[in-house]
Amino acid sequence: xxxxxxxxxxxxxxxxxxxxxxxxxxxxxxxxxxxxxxxAAERGKAGRGLxxxxxxxxxxxxxxxxxxxxxxxxxxPKFVAMAVEGAPEVSPAPRIVVHAPxxxxxxxLDVALLAELLRRLA
Numbered sequence: 001x002x003x004x005x006x007x008x009x010x011x012x013x014x015x016x017x018x019x020x021x022x023x024x025x026x027x028x029x030x031x032x033x034x035x036x037x038x039x040a041a042e043r044g045k046a047g048r049g050l051x052x053x054x055x056x057x058x059x060x061x062x063x064x065x066x067x068x069x070x071x072x073x074x075x076x077p078k079f080v081a082m083a084v085e086g087a088p089e090v091s092p093a094p095r096i097v098v099h100a101p102x103x104x105x106x107x108x109l110d111v112a113l114l115a116e117l118l119r120r121l122a
Contacts, residue, residue, distance in 0.1 A: 005046075008039050012057050028059075033067045040064055 015032050022028070028036075036059060043053045054061035096114050098106040109117065 005042065009056050012036060012039060016058050036064060037068055040068065
């Protein structure tokens, strides 16, 4: 290990120690995660495996694997308001709300618009 790598490892270990005991639900700061991933990438180029890197830094191998994996989609639904071109102006009549699989939600329909939607989808 060269001097820069040794210094980087010592700095990361010091940051981890300063955080205190880690456990389920105790997150690492994003800046530390980025530093760890950069360090792991450098060590990987030098032929060191993840287990060795984990031991050098004092961070569980599983945590580093999770941080390096591709981000998972957010579990928070994202709603997008849409307007249908050519749709008639909606009247203040009672509205129907349609809930479809996959979280699709269509609001503001009256019976005639719902019938038209179903006809087009068939």
